Structure formats: C-alpha cells, structure tokens
Amino acid sequence: MRNLLAAVALACLAPAWPAAAQDITPPDVLVKNVTLEVVDLIAKDKEIKSGNRAKLIQLVEVKVLPHFNFASMAALAMGQGWNKATPEQKKQLTEEFRTLLVRTYASALAAYSEQKFEFRPLRAKPSDTDVTVQVRVLQPGSQPVPIDYSMEKTASQWKVYDVMVGGVSLVVNYRTEFSNVVRASGIDGLIRELQTKNKSLEAAGKK
Amino acid sequence: MTLARLLLAAVLAAAAAGCATAGNDSRDPWEGMNRGIYRFNDGFDEWFARPVAGVYRDLLHSEIRARVRNFFANLADPFIGVNNLLQGKFEDGFTDWVRFAFNSTLGLLGIHDVATEMGYEKHDEDFGQTFGRWGVGAGPYLVLPFLGPSTVRDGVGTVVYLYTDPVILIEPNSARNWTVALRFTQLRSDLLDASRLLEEAALDRYVFLRDAYFQRRRSQIYDGRPPREPVNDEPETTVK
Numbered sequence: 001m002r003n004l005l006a007a008v009a010l011a012c013l014a015p016a017w018p019a020a021a022q023d024i025t026p027p028d029v030l031v032k033n034v035t036l037e038v039v040d041l042i043a044k045d046k047e048i049k050s051g052n053r054a055k056l057i058q059l060v061e062v063k064v065l066p067h068f069n070f071a072s073m074a075a076l077a078m079g080q081g082w083n084k085a086t087p088e089q090k091k092q093l094t095e096e097f098r099t100l101l102v103r104t105y106a107s108a109l110a111a112y113s114e115q116k117f118e119f120r121p122l123r124a125k126p127s128d129t130d131v132t133v134q135v136r137v138l139q140p141g142s143q144p145v146p147i148d149y150s151m152e153k154t155a156s157q158w159k160v161y162d163v164m165v166g167g168v169s170l171v172v173n174y175r176t177e178f179s180n181v182v183r184a185s186g187i188d189g190l191i192r193e194l195q196t197k198n199k200s201l202e203a204a205g206k207k
Numbered sequence: 208m209t210l211a212r213l214l215l216a217a218v219l220a221a222a223a224a225g226c227a228t229a230g231n232d233s234r235d236p237w238e239g240m241n242r243g244i245y246r247f248n249d250g251f252d253e254w255f256a257r258p259v260a261g262v263y264r265d266l267l268h269s270e271i272r273a274r275v276r277n278f279f280a281n282l283a284d285p286f287i288g289v290n291n292l293l294q295g296k297f298e299d300g301f302t303d304w305v306r307f308a309f310n311s312t313l314g315l316l317g318i319h320d321v322a323t324e325m326g327y328e329k330h331d332e333d334f335g336q337t338f339g340r341w342g343v344g345a346g347p348y349l350v351l352p353f354l355g356p357s358t359v360r361d362g363v364g365t366v367v368y369l370y371t372d373p374v375i376l377i378e379p380n381s382a383r384n385w386t387v388a389l390r391f392t393q394l395r396s397d398l399l400d401a402s403r404l405l406e407e408a409a410l411d412r413y414v415f416l417r418d419a420y421f422q423r424r425r426s427q428i429y430d431g432r433p434p435r436e437p438v439n440d441e442p443e444t445t446v447k
Contacts, residue, residue: 100408103407104404104407104408107400107403107404107407107408108404110400111400111401111403111404113269142276142280142329143328143329143330143331144328146431166423166426167422167423167425167426167427167431167433168419168422168423168426169422172418172422173415173418173419173422174415175418176232176414176417176418177409177410177411177414177415177418178410180231180411180414181410183231193410194410197410201407
C-alpha cells in the first residue's frame with residue numbers, strides 16, 4: 001500500500017519536474033535559436049539553395065516541426081466546427097493541416113534571401129503560459145516585417161500555435177475557408193479537400 | 208485609348224459574369240462581382256504581369272532592383288508623412304520628411320536608403336489607414352481592376368493617392384506611363400514569392416486573399432497593435 005501511494009505520488013509529481021524553469025528553454029530563446037539554426041543550415045546547403053524542395057521540407061520537418069502544436073492550430077482554424085469533429089476526424093484534420101503548413105513554411109523559407117532578423121525582448125511574466133514572441137525581418141527600403149509567434153507552455157516545452165506575419169494570423173486566415181467547406185460538404189469534405197490540395201502540391205513539387 | 212476601352216469592357220464582362228455567384232460573408236456583399244474582377248485580374252496577372260515581372264527579375268541584378276525599389280519608396284515618403292500628421296502622429300510624420308530630405312540628397316534621388324541606416328525607420332501609411340484611424344469603417348470589400356483587394360474606404364483612399372502621387376506630374380505622358388509601368392513591374396517582382404506562397408497555401412485563393420487583406424488592414428490601421436476582436440468570433444481555445 002505504501003508503495004502504491006509512493007507510485008501515485010511520483011506519478012503526480014513527474015509532470016511537474018520538467019516544468020522547472022531551468023529545464024524548459026524560454027520561448028524567445030527557442031525562437032531565436034531555431035530561426036538562426038535553420039537559416040544557417042539553408043545558407044550552407046547547396047542543394048537547398050539551388051531549389052531542392054524535398055530536402056528543404058525535410059529540414060523543416062526535423063528542425064521546425066517539433067516546436068509547433070498542430071492540434072491547437074487545426075482547432076483554432078476550425079473554430080466552432082472543431083467540437084463537432086470525431087477524434088478520428090480531428091486526427092486527420094491535424095495531419096493534413098500539418099502537411100499543408102509545412103509545405104507553406106518551406107516555401108516561405110525558400111524565398112529567404114539574407115534579410116536580417118531583430119529578436120525583440122520578450123514581454124512576459126515568468127508565470128505566463130501563453131506568450132507572443134516578436135521577431136522583425138529587416139530589409140532596406142521597406143518597413144520591417146513583424147513576425148509574431150503565439151506560443152503556449154506545455155509540460156515539456158514551449159510550442160507555437162499561431163504565426164502572424166505582418167499582422168495576418170495564419171490560423172485565423174484559414175477559418176473562413178474551412179467553415180465555407182464544412183458548411184458545403186461537411187468535415188469529411190474538408191479533409192478530402194485538404195488531401196487533394198496536399199497531393200497536388202506534392203505532385204507539383206516532384207516535377 | 209482603344210486599349211483602355213477594351214480593358215474596361217473586359218473588366219465589366221468579368222464582373223457581370225461573376226454576378227451569378229452568391230456569397231455568404233457579410234463583409235463581402237458584392238462577392239459575385241468581386242470574384243469576376245478577381246478572375247480578370249488573375250488572368251491579366253498570369254498572362255502578362257507575372258511573366259513580365261519574372262523576366263524583369265531574371266534580367267536585372269538584385270542591386271539594381273533595390274535601387275528602383277528605393278527610388279519609388281522615397282517618392283512615397285512625403286505623403287506617408289502627411290498621413291502620419293493627419294493621424295496625429297507628429298513624430299512619425301516628421302521622421303518621414305527627414306527620410307525624404309536625406310534620401311533625396313545624400314541618397315541620390317532616393318536610390319539609396321541612407322535614412323534607414325541613420326536610424327530613421329520607414330513607415331507604412333496611406334489615406335485608407337488615415338480614414339480608418341479617424342473611425343471610418345472599411346465598408347464592403349471591393350476588388351479593384353488591376354490593383355486587387357480593397358474596400359470602399361480604402362478605394363477612396365486609393366483615388367486620393369492617385370491624385371497626390373508625384374509620378375503623375377512627370378512629363379511628357381509617355382515618360383510618365385513608362386515610370387508607372389516600371390513601378391508596377393518592380394512591385395510585382397517583389398511579390399513573386401508571396402503570390403506563389405498564396406497559391407500553395409490557399410484552398411480558395413479569393414477567400415484567403417480577402418481575409419488576409421482584412422487582417423492586414425486592421426493591423427496597419429492600429430500600427431501592428433490592434434485591439435482584440437469582438438468576443439462573439441472567439442474560437443474554442445480549450446484544446447485537448
């Protein structure tokens with residue numbers, strides 16, 4: 001009995017351990033590290049620079065993807081419709097949305113051409129679990145482009161659940177599109193449409 | 208101007224063809240007409256603007272294109288300053304004119320953006336934003352021929368802009384037209400990557416672009432710090 005209690009106590013404590021401040025990389029540091037690492041990897045890679053999209057997508061999957069919470073993103077993009085989806089539908093939506101966003105992200109990175117970044121100091125209390133990390137992309141002759149990462153604290157790490165570029169939230173921008181499709185052909189219709197979209201992008205990328 | 212008349216006829220035909228489509232977005236009551244004009248713009252872009260911008264980008268070194276971009280960016284600064292003043296942002300407005308003064312002289316008619324290097328940051332203002340700041344609502348969504356996404360409010364702003372644009376003062380007319388063409392080609396070439404991204408990301412490009420426009424304008428009007436959206440549109444945030 002005492003062992004059992006100890007086990008329960010341990011199980012309850014365990015999730016709290018990684019939350020100790022020194023174990024979790026702060027969100028602003030995380031964004032800065034990942035950004036600089038990815039940009040550096042791209043700059044060094046001749047194949048990616050000469051347009052190897054598959055390799056770039058692979059890089060995004062390995063380096064960037066683990067820091068995104070795609071279930072949250074899909075839920076936010078679905079809005080009210082998310083609650084009406086079955087667990088299986090939620091899984092599929094998350095999966096297809098993830099594929100689409102990875103591809104979009106890779107395209108955005110492919111367009112990168114040595115602009116400079118300005119990482120703004122994080123304005124948040126240590127106790128906050130939902131923060132916005134602000135980065136600005138600087139280019140001469142134009143107004144800097146702000147990129148805001150909305151991030152939430154999970155048990156083991158900070159994760160991005162939305163990206164705002166120049167004031168346009170990626171997730172919010174999908175909301176009308178998604179709800180239009182859901183209204184016309186249901187949640188399964190939306191899953192099908194996302195699948196078709198991803199397949200056509202994949203086919204176009206292979207050419 | 209038979210070409211202009213031909214294009215006008217094409218726009219009208221496209222707008223009329225779109226009228227059968229029914230929309231369901233309260234911000235876009237003219238969705239049918241807008242989709243028609245959108246398709247016209249898309250065709251014009253696919254067959255003319257984008258190829259020309261692509262050739263322009265391939266032919267000219269990025270350094271030269273940067274000089275062209277800076278030149279037109281500099282011409283816009285005085286009225287960006289006027290708009291900042293109209294919005295009561297005197298410091299920003301003053302900065303815009305300082306930028307114009309330095310870039311037009313030290314920056315050799317604006318082709319070098321020396322002001323940014325000196326710490327005078329470029330701003331992004333226009334008459335539509337000023338009206339928005341004064342409390343004028345966006346009004347219905349409006350796709351302008353050739354120019355793309357707008358609203359009734361921003362469309363009026365665009366008309367005011369066209370009358371204050373220093374490029375219209377250039378004489379003779381042929382030189383003015385070539386300058387306008389160069390400016391649009393430069394602008395389009397800067398957007399080549401973005402438009403490709405749009406094509407890849409969107410399920411329905413018209414809707415995606417429209418929503419991005421509304422979000423972007425809202426952010427611009429509040430200089431990147433818009434107040435929270437009304438609560439009725441809030442999504443479920445409890446995700447498990």
